[in-house]
Amino acid sequence: MIDAVKAARDAASPQQKECQKLDWEDQLAHFRQMFDLPKGEIYLDGNSLGAMPVSAVPAMQEAMSEGWAKGLIRSWNARDWHMLPVTVGDRLAKLMGAKKGEVLAADSTSVNLYKVFCAAMNLRSDRRKVISERNNFPTDVHILQGAIANVFPKAELALAGDDDDSVLELLDTDTAVVCLSHVNYRTGRLRDMARLTSAAHEVGALVIWDLAHSLGALPVDLTGCDADFAVGCSYKYMNGGPGAPAWLFVATRHLGEVQNPLTGWQGHAVPFAFEIDFQPAGSIEKFRVGTPPVLSYLPLMESLSIFEQTDMQALRDKSLRLTGMFIELAEQRLVQHGLSVITPKEPAERGSQVALTHENGWPIMQALIEAGVIGDFRAPDILRFGFTPLYVGFEDVWAAVATLEAIMETGFWREDRFSERKLVT
Amino acid sequence: MIDAVKAARDAASPQQKECQKLDWEDQLAHFRQMFDLPKGEIYLDGNSLGAMPVSAVPAMQEAMSEGWAKGLIRSWNARDWHMLPVTVGDRLAKLMGAKKGEVLAADSTSVNLYKVFCAAMNLRSDRRKVISERNNFPTDVHILQGAIANVFPKAELALAGDDDDSVLELLDTDTAVVCLSHVNYRTGRLRDMARLTSAAHEVGALVIWDLAHSLGALPVDLTGCDADFAVGCSYKYMNGGPGAPAWLFVATRHLGEVQNPLTGWQGHAVPFAFEIDFQPAGSIEKFRVGTPPVLSYLPLMESLSIFEQTDMQALRDKSLRLTGMFIELAEQRLVQHGLSVITPKEPAERGSQVALTHENGWPIMQALIEAGVIGDFRAPDILRFGFTPLYVGFEDVWAAVATLEAIMETGFWREDRFSERKLVT
Incomplete structure (x- = not known):
């Protein structure tokens, strides 16, 4: 057959x-040879799991054999492994129109959404309404549901439809936070980030953009859109590998005031002083939590090197x-x-x-x-x-x-x- | 010199x-040759970053070249990548005297502590006191501090000293949760898990054990000690690699009732139905959050194969x-x-x-x-x-x-x- x-x-x-x-x-066309793709197949699922950069295999092998096996504990300093969430974040920032120090590469998209949602809600603690969308990727709505149930019991979630107007209709002066996907994971519909962000700001609300299906696929201008917060993964169009580190963005103007509820030691102002009282870092590092999964960052860095050539x-x-x-x-x-x-x-x-x-x-x-x-x-x-x-x-x-x-x-x-x-x- | x-x-x-x-x-002695150690050096820091199993490099290369590059999206099913948090958790369980289905390998120790701490606190919502230790690894206390500030504002944190008796002195009928390190990260002191767990249970409190410095280093019997919850990492004595996935343990008797505040899609009862309302899984999978960092599990699996030979x-x-x-x-x-x-x-x-x-x-x-x-x-x-x-x-x-x-x-x-x-x- x-x-x-x-x-x-x-x-x-x-x-x-x-x-x-x-x-x-x-x-x-020449970029194709930088990826290891199976012969005789056509791969149209890079929106779910991106292809592997050819250079990812030797980069991983070098990091394992030289960095881990030979360098051992010294590589945390000698190879700046400890700073990967920040250095990789800064490279990702350029692809989304963000500034140095506004993006952190760490954890999963879901965990990052929990962090920035709690942070955003605490900036609008006098308001009750949270807006998302009924056809959003489920984890976004799930995370909001869990955070509301556990942390913000007075908040109420309202779900918009697919079109931008249905979001605008829900906006009012009781709206604290709006959480939307830039590109819908099912239909591929692209929202108007500038228009929706501006409308939310007009009523005093904050917006969290999920860029899982847009970063690496199209130009994103978070600064130009005056965005507040964003999250996304790096294993789709970013080609970072299965379950590669996700990231979060916080606009500089919010960075001083916001708080991360997941107060892990890596988010401490001086983690290696091993102080028992938590004092958050003043920078984007306040959104760090635990030890970064070093090996998972390596293929993403190879992919970033490709993006940086176009x-x-x-x-x-x-x-x-x-x-x-x-x-x-x-x-x-x-x-x-x-x-x-x-x-x-x-x-x-x-x-x-x-x-x-x-x-x-x-x-x-x-x-x-x-x-x-x-x-x-x-x-x-x-x-x-x-x-x-x-x-x-x-x-x-x-x-x-x-x-x-x-x-x-x-x-x-x-x-x-x-x-x-x-x-x- | x-x-x-x-x-x-x-x-x-x-x-x-x-x-x-x-x-x-x-x-x-023969196990030493299963690790790639630098010649001419003596490595006494496996309590911070374990050495690399020799087989980790070819295992990683195979997973990248065959699993990611050739198998692409199909490998989530064909290689059971999707179930790594559970299958690796079950293998870790054997090393800590836990049962199948009680351990999940995912996220960082800090994130996992947040999950089980919130879960434990909600089981004792009529109590206010939280006990930890002043010389604990800082992230444990930091996570409790952040969770108390954001989620349990009526709770109060009391910090014990290094000896077990100073923990016992703080225990009372207002104690909700006790969070202790099994082995102290500074002194190497080992706590009496059976005695402390039993004493906490006598006053109706729950205990979370941090096994970061004991799993893989000594026999742990969570079931025998009637433990409630535990967390730990896998990059120290477990040799899982820099930032390898951490894990959490929840005793079967609590699994039905507990709730994870980080309600990500992977913790949904039917994640691939893409339902918008969160319904938690009935199993340990309710503590899953986002997509697992597949490549970071591979060296840990090689290390587990070594542990399984002794x-x-x-x-x-x-x-x-x-x-x-x-x-x-x-x-x-x-x-x-x-x-x-x-x-x-x-x-x-x-x-x-x-x-x-x-x-x-x-x-x-x-x-x-x-x-x-x-x-x-x-x-x-x-x-x-x-x-x-x-x-x-x-x-x-x-x-x-x-x-x-x-x-x-x-x-x-x-x-x-x-x-x-x-x-x-």
């Missing part, structure tokens, strides 16, 4: 040559061409098979992923993966495709659509083995 | 041959002989140079480290490290020496004392370069 899929795909190839030409002309606007331009082409081809060739595009067609309103829906989304995606095109599935009916401009090309877009079309035409996805449901991330 | 130190050390070697004989007879009682027996010999030699040869042993001489009262004090502890330790014996310094005046029975031998003990004696005799430590203070971990 897989041969039938391939035959159907290759028969339907009028646009293939045009895509090959676009790849040939692509100024960013600029986010060039990546954004290519990303919009990739997603635009995928949407166009999907509308030409997939709609008649019952697949719908739910990602905004307006470029300014989408991130770097395209989502399709189909009631049999699960087995269709499993069949597609077996046929060599890796996307993912999100309940109840969403097929997600991430287009990471550093290593995805135009022919990949063509091949993905053509393969999916062939799977629908041949009915390949109906084979029994694709119906068994497994965990997915 | 370094040659003078070596000459002085080698001249003073009547016990050296005896130690070589003990190493020859040591049933655990038993903790055999390691404890050797550890006590090593620390006993170090204390004996220190009293013979170092006391006259102003160095004092502050670790209990009674074997049942010490962990696997020996601490000396000297008012010039900092430059003395720097000189000792340059002379090839790696220990560490803790303010204000403590020189720490960790004896990890998997890879430290009896001749190492002799050489460490002889080198330190030579440094004192020659005055090597007075050289200017040793006075410059740096960060230490």
Whole structure:
């Protein structure tokens, strides 16, 4: 059956040559060789787990054999391991329009959201309303729910819809904190950060932006948008590796006043004085908690070295061409098979992923993966495709659509083995 | 000057041959070759950062090249990466006398302490007193201070002294939670877990044990001691690598009732249903928060494979002989140079480290490290020496004392370069 899929795909190839030409002309095409990608597969899931920079393996081996095994305890100083949360944070800051000293790379996105949410709420302790969104990535809402139940029992959570206007409608002078995803993890819809932040500030509220699906995928300008707080991960478009350290951003104007409820020793003003009374650091280091997972930072640093060779606007331009082409081809060739595009067609309103829906989304995606095109599935009916401009090309877009079309035409996805449901991330 | 130190050390070697004989007879000696240790140095800081298992490098390379680069997103399922916090937790559980499903490997010790402290406090919400110890590792007290300030404003923290009796004196029927280190990070003093837990339970209090300096160093029997909660790291005696995942333990009898304030998506009953309302898992997974840092688990798994080839009682027996010999030699040869042993001489009262004090502890330790014996310094005046029975031998003990004696005799430590203070971990 897989041969039938391939035959159907290759028969339907009028646009293939045009895509090959676009790849040939692509100024960013050389970045692909900096990533170790499996041969014969098309990877459109970099919005979930980014690809591995080739240099990550030797960098890790050197850090283990020389840093850990030979340097041992001395490497905390000699290699500045102790400062990784700050030095990696400063490198991440440049990709989000933040200033030196405003970003800390540490812990998970969820833990970081808890820290900045508690910090933000304490800056608006006279207000009760917390706004998020009902289709947000669940952990964001979960963390708010847990923090409200445990720390801010008088607060009330209000959930907006997908469009920006539904957020604006909820804003009022009782609003303490607004917590939104910049790009929605399901639909790929991009929120207007400048407009929403400004509107929240007008009523005196603070905003926390979750950039998990935008950092590394498009230009972000936290300073230009007058942002208050942000959080995000580094294992999606940032290619930091499975479970790489997450990060948090706190605007300089809030840094002096805010408090981190997770008062671990690494957030102490003088951690190596081993004083028993907690005195927070004056800098972004007040948001440190425990000992940093050193080895997990290494691949992220290799990926940052790649990002530092390009600029986010060039990546954004290519990303919009990739997603635009995928949407166009999907509308030409997939709609008649019952697949719908739910990602905004307006470029300014989408991130770097395209989502399709189909009631049999699960087995269709499993069949597609077996046929060599890796996307993912999100309940109840969403097929997600991430287009990471550093290593995805135009022919990949063509091949993905053509393969999916062939799977629908041949009915390949109906084979029994694709119906068994497994965990997915 | 370094040659003078070596000459002085080698001249003073009547016990050296005896130690070589003990190493020859040591049933655990073969484990040393499973670790990648620098040649020509003696490593007595495994109580701060454990040595690297030789197999950690190929294991990491395989996971990166095959798991991440080739398997990509599929490896979360195909390699059970998603379940690492549970599967690694179950392997750690065996080393602490815990049952399957009682230990979770995740986050940092500090973050884990916050989780279990909040959980424990909510089980005793009618009580106000929290007991810890004034010479505890600072982060433990810091986390309690932050949680009290933010979540339990009516609670009051009382700090005991180093001896167990001073803890017992503070216990009363208003005591909610007692948080103690099993082995003190400075003195190496070992607390009587069974006695203190029992006494706390008698007044209705719950106990959280910090095992950072005991797990992997000596047998721990959480079940036998009827323990409630515990936390610890895995980068010291557990050899998991710099910043390796920490862990937490919750006794089965509390698991149903307790709540984790850090309600991240990975702690949801059905995380991949992506439901917006948080419903905690019924198992230890309710203490999961964010995505696990996969690569950081790999060296720990290699180290666990080594521990699984021996038993903790055999390691404890050797550890006590090593620390006993170090204390004996220190009293013979170092006391006259102003160095004092502050670790209990009674074997049942010490962990696997020996601490000396000297008012010039900092430059003395720097000189000792340059002379090839790696220990560490803790303010204000403590020189720490960790004896990890998997890879430290009896001749190492002799050489460490002889080198330190030579440094004192020659005055090597007075050289200017040793006075410059740096960060230490």
